[in-house]
Amino acid sequence: MTNNIIEFKHVSKVFEDTGTVVLKDINFELEEGKFYTLLGASGSGKSTILNLIAGFLDATTGDIILDGQRINDVPTNKRDVHTVFQSYALFPDKNVFDNVAFPLKIRKVSKEETEERVMEALKMVRLTGFENRRIQKLSGGQRQRVAIARAIVNQPRVVLLDEPLSALDLKLRTEMQYELRALQQRLGITFIFVTHDQEEALAMSDWIFVMNEGEIVQSGTPVDIYDEPINHFVATFIGESNIVHGRMIDDYLVEFNGKKFEAVDGGMKKNEPVEVVIRPEDLQLTLPDEGKFNVRVTTQVFRGVHYEILADDELNNEWMIHSTRKAIVGETIGLDFEPEDIHIMRFNETEEEFDARIEEYVEEDELEEGIAIGLEEEEENEQNA
Numbered sequence: 001m002t003n004n005i006i007e008f009k010h011v012s013k014v015f016e017d018t019g020t021v022v023l024k025d026i027n028f029e030l031e032e033g034k035f036y037t038l039l040g041a042s043g044s045g046k047s048t049i050l051n052l053i054a055g056f057l058d059a060t061t062g063d064i065i066l067d068g069q070r071i072n073d074v075p076t077n078k079r080d081v082h083t084v085f086q087s088y089a090l091f092p093d094k095n096v097f098d099n100v101a102f103p104l105k106i107r108k109v110s111k112e113e114t115e116e117r118v119m120e121a122l123k124m125v126r127l128t129g130f131e132n133r134r135i136q137k138l139s140g141g142q143r144q145r146v147a148i149a150r151a152i153v154n155q156p157r158v159v160l161l162d163e164p165l166s167a168l169d170l171k172l173r174t175e176m177q178y179e180l181r182a183l184q185q186r187l188g189i190t191f192i193f194v195t196h197d198q199e200e201a202l203a204m205s206d207w208i209f210v211m212n213e214g215e216i217v218q219s220g221t222p223v224d225i226y227d228e229p230i231n232h233f234v235a236t237f238i239g240e241s242n243i244v245h246g247r248m249i250d251d252y253l254v255e256f257n258g259k260k261f262e263a264v265d266g267g268m269k270k271n272e273p274v275e276v277v278i279r280p281e282d283l284q285l286t287l288p289d290e291g292k293f294n295v296r297v298t299t300q301v302f303r304g305v306h307y308e309i310l311a312d313d314e315l316n317n318e319w320m321i322h323s324t325r326k327a328i329v330g331e332t333i334g335l336d337f338e339p340e341d342i343h344i345m346r347f348n349e350t351e352e353e354f355d356a357r358i359e360e361y362v363e364e365d366e367l368e369e370g371i372a373i374g375l376e377e378e379e380e381n382e383q384n385a
């Protein structure tokens with residue numbers, strides 16, 4: 001038995017009327033109790049995945065599995081999932097209590113139990129005391145909480161959230177991010193959250209699926225995806241990146257801007273053309289000629305926590321630097337970085353190819369390290385003898 005709550009096996013979705021292929025061969029396994037995020041631009045197919053899980057749409061091919069059972073033919077109301085829509089879909093003229101109680105009413109739960117469960121759900125979303133308030137008289141953030149209380153009142157195995165925070169202003173949105181994350185952890189229910197906002201995805205998720213044009217381009221923990229984007233699309237979609245073309249000289253040695261630099265990524269071919277990523281926060285300002293190469297500052301903007309500096313190198317590549325130190329437009333400065341700050345990507349590598357390459361070269365590394373440790377031990381033994 002696995003503890004996967006949801007599995008997609010070769011799921012595709014084609015809208016017959018228009019012939020649009022919206023999802024292409026989607027495969028994933030979701031563990032119970034985690035916070036998952038589907039992240040992608042508008043039209044990438046995120047909502048379609050939620051609609052397939054909820055049963056609002058039928059898959060064209062493939063199996064959708066909930067708690068070990070294939071649910072492709074199970075009607076929506078028999079699936080142990082609840083969706084929170086972007087619009088919240090609340091009854092505006094009903095009060096908070098009745099809105100939250102609605103799923104229990106459909107399931108004919110007794111009055112006493114309904115009362116108990118609604119009050120508990122309202123407590124969870126910090127709306128105790130609002131039972132009799134009409135939806136029309138609530139703020140955006142409060143409406144959001146009612147929708148979430150209604151989603152959890154039935155204690156479903158999975159809660160699906162389709163851009164639930166997009167209608168809120170920035171401050172409230174950030175607050176709700178913390179709240180939702182904390183609530184999910186307290187409840188231990190699997191959340192599948194849809195957003196096009198990469199910061200939101202990084203802040204909230206245990207695991208992110210990055211989507212583009214109906215495919216999962218990369219999946220992983222927020223840290224993995226930020227530090228090790230597998231291709232140009234992910235590197236630019238998540239966070240800000242400096243990306244330049246380079247060439248692999250050897251394992252752990254890359255050339256760009258006409259110079260050779262040590263790097264920690266490996267497993268590429270000698271002389272292979274690659275893309276080199278350095279995040280703006282990993283670049284340090286130095287005096288001219290004291291860094292790895294020189295650049296000339298063209299723009300500087302104060303962003304509160306840091307200055308955002310744009311500067312051109314000798315080959316006219318533009319570099320973005322996030323620095324707490326100020327620079328002067330027009331001045332020449334040096335840029336410094338560590339080998340581990342360089343991330344190297346192959347052109348057009350898929351997630352499977354990336355995973356296979358990493359596995360192979362990590363194994364080779366371990367083997368080499370193992371041999372090195374073995375040699376050291378031998379030496380020690382000889383000395384002790």
Ligand SMILES: Nc1ncnc2c1ncn2[C@@H]1O[C@H](COP(=O)(O)OP(=O)(O)OP(=O)(O)O)[C@@H](O)[C@H]1O
Nearest residue numbers: 015018020022040041042043044045046047048049
């Ligand atoms: N009923 C439909 N018939 C035809 N095409 C559709 C239908 N519903 C959605 N699509 C198309 O499917 C694609 C994916 O839509 P989906 O809503 O899953 O994307 P999304 O990533 O959630 O984007 P958004 O954030 O805009 O909702 C879009 O190109 C959309 O136009």
